[in-house]
Amino acid sequence: MDISSTGLRVLRQIAESGSFTAAATRLGYTQSAVSRQAASLERSAGTALFERRPDGVRLTPAGLTLLCHARTILDCLTAAERDLTGTVARTEPVRLGLFLSAGAAILPPALARLAATDPQITVTTTEGTTPTLIRALRAGSIDLAVLTSRPPHRPLDGESPRLHVETVVDTELVVAAPSTGEFAGRTAAHVDELVDAPWIATPASNSEPLLGVWPGLPGRPHIVHRARDWLTKLQLVAGGFGVTTVPSRLSPVLPPGVSLLHVEGAPPEIRRVLVARLPGRPTPAITAVTRAITSTA
Structure with missing residues (x-):
């Protein structure tokens, strides 16, 4: 096979990003350039490396095999560059x-x-x-x-x-609510009380679920704000603009004005x-x- 290091980097980025468009953005290429590299890789390999799906791109078994070798090759190239330039690694990254x-x-x-x-x-x-x-x-x-x-x-x-996986800890989901207003002074709320609450949620996609709304909430949630950043979500809660779910382990870093509520009337949500x-x-x-x-x- 005649495969360039650029092609291997494109392969790795497509595997990580899950789409040609996202890979192009991360690499600073145009989407057409990434598509050409992907087609060139498949020609050189003599087999399909990418599976185009409605929710993005996934590597085929052949693509995953090539990815394993690509990691080794790219690591070796990085080490060779370090040796040639005389750079001495003083730390373990x-x-x-x-x-x-x-x-x-x-x-x-x-x-x-x-x-x-x-x-x-x-x-x-x-x-x-x-x-x-x-x-x-x-x-x-x-x-x-x-x-x-x-x-x-x-x-x-x-x-x-x-993947090799180790369990760190189990944690319970709770609801972060404003310390003033409807839930002031409370440490628990029934799930029925949360049905009409204004929710602050992380945007969802085809491959990533909606986060921030209580998972067992009956009916369709009323989402008023969508944000990925935790600081934004918690400051919106502190300002009285909605509620959101959080892991209970976040309690030490909550901003003033935010209280945590355990949800009653529904099974506990453990993560x-x-x-x-x-x-x-x-x-x-x-x-x-x-x-x-x-x-x-």
Whole structure:
């Protein structure tokens, strides 16, 4: 096969982004350039590497096989560039992905522990939804991911081999409500009281569910604001402009004016926090970061 390093980088980015358009944006290419690279890869491989679906692009089994080799090749090229330029790695880098609320509650204490126990490790982070981070893990763009799952906790994706997963903690979902107004002074609310409440939610897509509305809410929710940023959502709650669901572990970082309500009249909503990586023996740095997360979460 005659495959360029550019083609391998395009393959990796398509696997991570889940679409040609998103891959083009991340790489700074036009969509047509990414499509040409994808077609060239398939010609060189002599088989289909990409499955075009209504919700985006996924790699075929042949594409996943090539991706495994692409990660190794691109890592070797990076190492060769470092050797040729005489750059000496003084730290052990770990690329960590976290789901959207983990940064506030989990990341700071984990980094503080690492600074004390393993100062030679440098952690770089990126936020994303669980589906996005799983694709990034498979693509080799991150080394480790903090993810979330809901019962019955099935495998994170249908790809093979399965990701190596460790349970960090189980946490309960609660409702963040303004400290003034209808729910002032309360620590619980019946699910029927929340049916007509103004909800603040994260926008949904074909591959990523709506977040922020109570999962067992009867009827259609009344969504007044859509925001991905947790600071925005919680400040809207503090201002009295709506309610949103949050993991109970966020309680230490809530802004003034926000109270947490346990939901009655509905089954508890439990979410499991996980640390995932590709299968195989991890590096000592990845093991240390995993240990810091599990011990401080």
